[in-house]
Each structure stands twice: as C-alpha cells, then as structure tokens.
Amino acid sequence: MGHIIARDVVLDFPVYNSxxxxxxxxxxxxxxxxxxxxxxxxxxxxRSLDHLNFSFAAGERVGLVGHNGSGxxxxxxxxxxxYTPTGGDLTVKGRVTSLLDISLGLDPDAxxxxxxxxxxxxxxxxxxxxxxxxxxIAEFTDLGDYLSMPLRxxxxxxxxxxxxxxxxxxxxxxxxxxxxxxxxxxxxQERATERLKRLVDRTPIxxxxxxxxxxxxxxxxxxxxxxxxxxxxxxxIEQQAA
Amino acid sequence: xxxxxxxxxxADTAGTLRSWRVWNLLAVQDIRQRYRRSMLGPFWFTLSAxxxxxxxxxxxxxxxxxxxxxxxxxxxxxxxLWGFLSSLIVESCGVFTSSEGIIxxxxxxxxxxxxxxxxxxxxxxxxxxxxxxxxxxLMGVNPGWNGxxxxxxxxxxxxxxxxxxxxxxxxxxRFRDIPPIVGSLMQVLFYVTPVIWTPDLxxxxxxxxxxxxxxxxxEILRAPLLGQTAPPSSWMAACGMTAxxxxxxxxxxxxxxxxxxxxx
Numbered sequence: 455m456g457h458i459i460a461r462d463v464v465l466d467f468p469v470y471n472s473x474x475x476x477x478x479x480x481x482x483x484x485x486x487x488x489x490x491x492x493x494x495x496x497x498x499x500x501r502s503l504d505h506l507n508f509s510f511a512a513g514e515r516v517g518l519v520g521h522n523g524s525g526x527x528x529x530x531x532x533x534x535x536x537y538t539p540t541g542g543d544l545t546v547k548g549r550v551t552s553l554l555d556i557s558l559g560l561d562p563d564a565x566x567x568x569x570x571x572x573x574x575x576x577x578x579x580x581x582x583x584x585x586x587x588x589x590x591i592a593e594f595t596d597l598g599d600y601l602s603m604p605l606r607x608x609x610x611x612x613x614x615x616x617x618x619x620x621x622x623x624x625x626x627x628x629x630x631x632x633x634x635x636x637x638x639x640x641x642x643q644e645r646a647t648e649r650l651k652r653l654v655d656r657t658p659i660x661x662x663x664x665x666x667x668x669x670x671x672x673x674x675x676x677x678x679x680x681x682x683x684x685x686x687x688x689x690x691i692e693q694q695a696a
Numbered sequence: 697x698x699x700x701x702x703x704x705x706x707a708d709t710a711g712t713l714r715s716w717r718v719w720n721l722l723a724v725q726d727i728r729q730r731y732r733r734s735m736l737g738p739f740w741f742t743l744s745a746x747x748x749x750x751x752x753x754x755x756x757x758x759x760x761x762x763x764x765x766x767x768x769x770x771x772x773x774x775x776x777l778w779g780f781l782s783s784l785i786v787e788s789c790g791v792f793t794s795s796e797g798i799i800x801x802x803x804x805x806x807x808x809x810x811x812x813x814x815x816x817x818x819x820x821x822x823x824x825x826x827x828x829x830x831x832x833x834l835m836g837v838n839p840g841w842n843g844x845x846x847x848x849x850x851x852x853x854x855x856x857x858x859x860x861x862x863x864x865x866x867x868x869x870r871f872r873d874i875p876p877i878v879g880s881l882m883q884v885l886f887y888v889t890p891v892i893w894t895p896d897l898x899x900x901x902x903x904x905x906x907x908x909x910x911x912x913x914x915e916i917l918r919a920p921l922l923g924q925t926a927p928p929s930s931w932m933a934a935c936g937m938t939a940x941x942x943x944x945x946x947x948x949x950x951x952x953x954x955x956x957x958x959x960x
Contacts (some may be wrong), residue, residue: 468958470870535803538954555801561725563732575721576802 456548456627456659458510458533462680464541465503465525465532465683502528503539504683512627512658518678519663519690526663529555529680530630533621534659545630548627550659553635555615556621566601566608566616567592573620587623594649595619596642618646622653629657633664634673705950712807719808741823749775749831756892765835772831773921774891776824777914780817782882784857787813789875791865793801796960806953810861814854830922837923845920852938853913859938859945866952869959885910909937 458637502525510516518526531537532544535553559576560569570591574584592601595615597608605613622635637646654660654673664670670677671691679687731737749772753955757767792799795809832839839846868874889910890898898904905911912933919926 470959532798536800536957538957550803552802555797558797558801561729563729564725572721572725575717576798578715579829 455512455552457512457548458508458547458628458659458661460506460508460542461544462502462542463506463532463539463544464501465528465537466540467500467502467528469498469500471501480519502683503532505542505574506683506685508678508685508688510659510661514676515654515660515662515674517662517664517674517677519665519667519670519677520679525683526680528683530632530661530663533628534630546628549578549625551624551626551657553621554629554630554632557617558634560605560613560617562606563604565604566595566597566650569605569616570601570620573617574623577621577624579624591619591623594645594675610658614638615642615687619649622649626657628659628661629654631660634662634666634669701950701953705946705953708805708807708953712811713804715805715808716811718804719811719815722808722812723819726812726816727819738819738823739826741820742827745776745779746827746831747822749827751893760893760897761793763892768917769832769837769922770894771834771892772828773918774914776821776828777917777921778886778889778891779824779915780821781853781910781917782886783820784814784817784853785860785864785877786875786882787817788857788860788864789868789878791861791870792956793865793872795960799960800956806862806949806956810858810865812891813861814857819853830919839921842920842923842925845925846885846917849913849916849920852934853917856913856934856938856941859941862949863941863945866949866956868914869956870952889914901908906933909933912937 504525506529508689518529520526528537530552531554533546534550534554535546559573561572567588570588571581571584574587575581579587595601595612597612597616599609600612601616605616608616618635618637633658635646635650636643660674662670662674674691677687677689677691678685727738731740736742736743739841749768752775753764753768756762756771757764759787760767762770791809793808795812799806800805852923864874864878885908888904889908890905891914895905895911895915906929912930914927915930916934
C-alpha cells in the first residue's frame with residue numbers, strides 16, 4: 455500500500471540560457487527593479503511548486519486541475535521521482551507507475567513483439583513478467599500478424615494501441631497520469647477506457663492531471679486546483695450516483 | 697544533509713546494479729539501431745577496423761622502417777584500444793543529455809545511463825577483438841600468460857570510464873560547451889599518444905609520454921596483448937588516476953545528482 459506526504463514542497467526551476475541572456479538580465483534588472491527571482495543575482499528561477507502541503511492515502515483518486523503552467527505536470531514528475539524538490543519534504547511510498555509518455559522506449563525498427571518486451575523492461579518488469587503477460591497484451595492490441603512486423607510499418611494509431619496495451623499491464627501502488635489516455639478508433643477507445651478503468655480500480659492511489667473538470671468529477675474523489683504553483687482549492691468530490 | 701546525499705548516491709548505485717536488464721537492453725539496442733537491416737550488422741565494426749588497420753600498416757611500416765611483422769601487431773592493438781578508450785571518454789559527456797527523454801519521464805537510477813555507455817563500448821570492443829585475434833594469430837604473436845594482464849587493465853579502464861561518465865556526464869548537462877572541448881582534446885591526444893608511432897621514437901623526451909594520462913592506460917592494455925609487460929610506472933600511474941577519478945566523481949555525483957534532471 456502506498457502513500458504520499460508533501461510538507462512545504464517547493465520546486466524551483468533554474469533557467470539556463472546563453473551567457474548573453476543572463477548578462478542582459480543583469481542590465482535589465484537595474485532598470486526594471488527585478489521581477490524574476492534569482493539566486494545571488496546569477497540565474498533566473500521559475501518557482502513551479504510553491505509550498506505545497508498534502509497527503510494522499512490509499513483509496514484516494516486525486517484530480518489535479520489548473521491552467522497551463524500551473525504546475526500540474528511538474529507535480530506529477532516530482533511524485534514520480536524525476537524532479538527532487540528544492541525545498542520541503544516529499545515522501546512517496548510504494549511502486550509508482552507513470553503514464554506520462556506511454557511510447558517511451560519503443561523502437562521503430564523492432565517488431566511489435568520485441569517492443570512489448572522493450573517497453574515492459576523500461577517499466578521495470580523482468581523478461582519473465584513480460585512473457586507472462588505477453589499473450590494478454592498481444593490479444594488486447596488486436597494487431598494480429600502485425601505484431602511480427604517492425605513498428606515503423608504501423609499507423610500512428612496502431613503504435614499507440616501497442617504502447618497503451620503494454621503500459622497499462624503493470625501493477626503499481628501509485629498511478630500517475632497526465633490527461634486520461636484515449637487511443638485508437640471508436641471501437642478500441644471503448645475497450646481502452648474499460649481497461650484503464652480496471653487498472654485504476656486495482657491501483658490504490660491515482661493522481662490524474664486533467665483539463666476536463668467533468669471527467670475529473672466522474673473519476674476522482676478529491677480535487678486539487680493549482681494556480682501558479684500554489685494549491686488554491688483542495689476539496690472532496692461528491693461521488694455522483696451512477 | 698550530507699548523509700542524505702550519500703545515502704541517495706548509494707541507493708542510485710544499488711539500483712543501477714539491480715536494473716542491469718535495463719542498461720543491457722539499452723546498450724544492445726544502441727548497437728542494433730546503428731546496424732539494423734545491414735547484412736554484416738555489428739561486424740561492420742570489425743570490418744572497418746580491419747580496413748583502417750590495413751591501410752595504416754601499409755604506409756607507416758615504410759615511414760618508420762619497422763618490419764611489417766612487428767608493426768602490424770602494434771598498430772592493430774593500438775588502433776583498436778585507442779578507439780575503445782577515446783569513445784568511452786567522448787561518449788561520457790553525453791550519458792545524461794542523450795537520455796533526456798528517459799530521465800524526464802521515468803525515475804531510473806542515473807547509473808543506468810552511465811552503464812549503458814560503458815557496456816555498449818565493451819560490446820563494440822568484443823566485436824573488434826575478433827579482428828585483433830585474427831591479425832595476432834596470422835602474425836604469430838602469442839601473448840602467453842602475460843596476456844592475462846589485460847584483464848586488470850580493462851577493469852582499471854572501465855572504472856575510469858564510469859567515473860568519467862558520472863563526472864563529465866553531469867558537467868556536460870550543465871555546461872553544454874564541455875562535449876566539444878572534450879572532442880577536440882581527444883583529437884589532439886590521438887596525435888601525441890603513441891598509437892601509430894612507437895613509444896621508443898620519443899626516447900629523448902620521456903616526460904612527453906609520462907605526462908600523458910592516456911599513454912599509461914593504452915600501455916597497460918596493449919603490452920599484455922603483445923606478450924610484453926607494461927612498465928610498472930604505467931601501472932602505478934593508471935591505478936593512481938583511477939582511484940583519484942573515482943573519488944572525485946563520487947563526491948561530485950553525490951553533490952549534484954538531484955540537479956541533473958533540472959539541467960536537461
């Protein structure tokens with residue numbers, strides 16, 4: 455069982471450009487009074503997460519909403535361990551699976567079967583675990599003999615089907631998603647939604663960043679709204695009667 | 697704070713060893729991608745090394761007036777080993793920047809990207825050593841028991857390469873001028889290191905050899921393969937440099953590990 459506890463989490467992004475850029479800033483700062491934060495006057499910083507406090511327990515389905523650049527994806531990446539907070543304390547317990555980029559690790563020149571193995575290993579599975587699930591994955595993609603062909607011969611929709619099928623076969627304690635995944639044609643989308651729902655149902659914690667409030671309301675139990683890296687709203691969502 | 701940084705570094709190293717499947721797969725994939733759909737596949741490494749060695753041997757055996765049966769084993773071992781050492785160093789710079797996509801998406805130990813680079817070069821060396829074995833056998837060079845000394849030499853070279861991967865990889869992520877600097881430095885080093893020319897041609901100025909770090913690594917790898925023993929000074933220099941680099945790289949990586957993702 456997983457849990458996530460954030461205490462005063464701050465994440466500052468350094469912005470590096472050419473020397474020229476920071477020199478220009480130095481000059482400008484003298485005339486404009488300084489809008490952009492900087493450390494010891496050398497580097498420009500963007501504060502992506504600003505003193506966040508929250509804790510997610512097993513069973514919670516958290517929906518992150520907010521405008522572009524409000525910090526949703528950065529928060530997901532901090533939760534996945536990619537970015538270490540520059541301040542505060544972030545504890546993430548449990549196996550994390552992030553569905554931020556489901557086609558990561560796919561090789562266009564390898565066959566579908568090979569790519570199932572590639573993607574599976576990138577997601578931390580052993581070859582044996584992949585082999586055990588390979589049939590189920592192959593069946594779900596519905597790609598048939600195409601699985602023996604190189605991935606580059608697939609249409610983009612078919613590639614996404616494969617990526618989706620492998621990425622959603624793992625078991626985790628914490629699932630991170632940037633927008634609800636939706637792939638393939640109408641018929642496949644229906645099956646994909648069902649599969650994703652099953653994955654979400656068996657995962658203790660879901661953190662979903664989304665721009666669709668209605669959808670968040672239908673899937674999540676808790677809503678966190680971010681604005682400029684700060685939490686501006688954190689409230690439970692009443693489960694709608696189905 | 698310091699304890700936390702060290703603990704994180706140990707966790708990264710342990711995770712790297714546990715994720716051997718990932719770096720093995722990525723390294724094999726790197727090589728496959730380079731030679732996908734070609735008939736010879738990775739044996740193109742072997743063939744192109746053979747062609748270069750043949751051409752160099754043909755010309756320089758006359759320039760240096762060294763009989764071909766002595767010069768060919770020398771140039772073939774030197775050329776292949778130099779290729780190994782220099783691509784370890786040059787590719788060290790890109791270990792993190794070239795894996796930006798992976799680093800920003802999933803939380804893998806950073807060592808995975810360093811091991812991927814070292815493992816990939818070791819696989820290339822294995823293919824090239826086929827050419828080497830053929831040439832040495834044709835020239836009647838039998839390294840004998842001295843040949844076994846190539847194993848500790850390889851270990852020293854690989855530990856150095858891993859240290860450089862952590863060090864240069866991290867530095868290059870932050871300062872994008874490092875890779876071209878290292879690239880041009882390696883080109884200069886090729887001319888001042890006895891790869892094509894033999895070390896005894898520089899008898900009068902031994903400091904030019906002793907002061908060249910790559911000379912020592914090359915020597916402890918090449919001498920055993922030719923059935924000779926490398927000078928003890930080269931072994932000591934290589935051991936000393938390996939230990940120093942390992943220490944510097946560990947401290948440096950411990951300090952900056954959590955910053956790498958931000959620099960990409």
